[in-house]
Amino acid sequence: SQTIHQWPATLVQPVGSPLSLECTVEGTSNPNLYWYRQAAGRGLQLLFYSVGIGQISSEVPQNLSASRPQDRQFILSSKKLLLSDSGFYLCAWSVERTGYTFGSGTRLTVV
Amino acid sequence: SQQGEEDPQALSIQEGENATMNCSYKTSINNLQWYRQNSGRGLVHLILIRSNEREKHSGRLRVTLDTSKKSSSLLITASRAADTASYFCATAPSGNTGKLIFGQGTTLQVKP
Numbered sequence A: 001s002q003t004i005h006q007w008p009a010t011l012v013q014p015v016g017s018p019l020s021l022e023c024t025v026e027g028t029s030n031p032n033l034y035w036y037r038q039a040a041g042r043g044l045q046l047l048f049y050s051v052g053i054g055q056i057s058s059e060v061p062q063n064l065s066a067s068r069p070q071d072r073q074f075i076l077s078s079k080k081l082l083l084s085d086s087g088f089y090l091c092a093w094s095v096e097r098t099g100y101t102f103g104s105g106t107r108l109t110v111v
Numbered sequence B: 001s002q003q004g005e006e007d008p009q010a011l012s013i014q015e016g017e018n019a020t021m022n023c024s025y026k027t028s029i030n031n032l033q034w035y036r037q038n039s040g041r042g043l044v045h046l047i048l049i050r051s052n053e054r055e056k057h058s059g060r061l062r063v064t065l066d067t068s069k070k071s072s073s074l075l076i077t078a079s080r081a082a083d084t085a086s087y088f089c090a091t092a093p094s095g096n097t098g099k100l101i102f103g104q105g106t107t108l109q110v111k112p
Helices: none
Strands: A003-007 A008-012 A019-026 A034-038 A043-052 A055-058 A067-068 A073-078 A087-094 A108-110 B005-009 B008-014 B018-024 B029-037 B045-050 B055-058 B059-064 B071-076 B087-095 B108-112
Touching: A003 A087, A008 A019, A019 A034, A019 A087, A019 A108, A034 A073, A043 A067, A043 A073, A055 A067, A073 A087, A108 B108, B005 B087, B008 B018, B018 B087, B018 B108, B029 B059, B029 B071, B045 B055, B045 B071, B071 B087
Parallel strands: A008 A108, B008 B108
Antiparallel strands: A003 A019, A019 A073, A034 A043, A034 A087, A043 A055, A067 A073, A087 A108, B005 B018, B018 B071, B029 B045, B029 B087, B055 B059, B059 B071, B087 B108
């Protein structure tokens, strides 16, 4: 069966520290992968999406970057976190314009 | 940028009543999807309606799509306390690689 793993569930990081959030997908090949951020009580903002290994599209200018080193692995990174990077980060995958499957999310608090 | 706008932002009803949420969007789409999110959790896909479809059912869910008005509605019939959650519409813009643009969501509270 197809599953998506996202970790950690919660993270508290000081301003200026690096960030690495990982997302892996099982049970499917060549999925489209996505990173979204959700501010408290708000909708989802698309940050990055990838249609293949090494292919990353950025939706908004920001302090974050993404990488896809393997077909089913998607990583969200930052070299130096800002307070404004706090939020709920969600990874998702889809195949052939079907519905998305979301991970359980990572709540990041930058202090 | 946000494409879908849900209305109302918040809705409170009694168990057994029907809940209707609306979504408007701006550009042409391939499909429109509805998702549910329980507090602090990931989103769960509920239903997808393609641009050439007008209505779709799934259990107690009924979704309509009016591409001429660029709007959609989600109806939950015979609501239950367990339906309490936030509901989001998301549009897949035409000619796209499959990315979805989400609205701000409607928070539904169903009182037992």
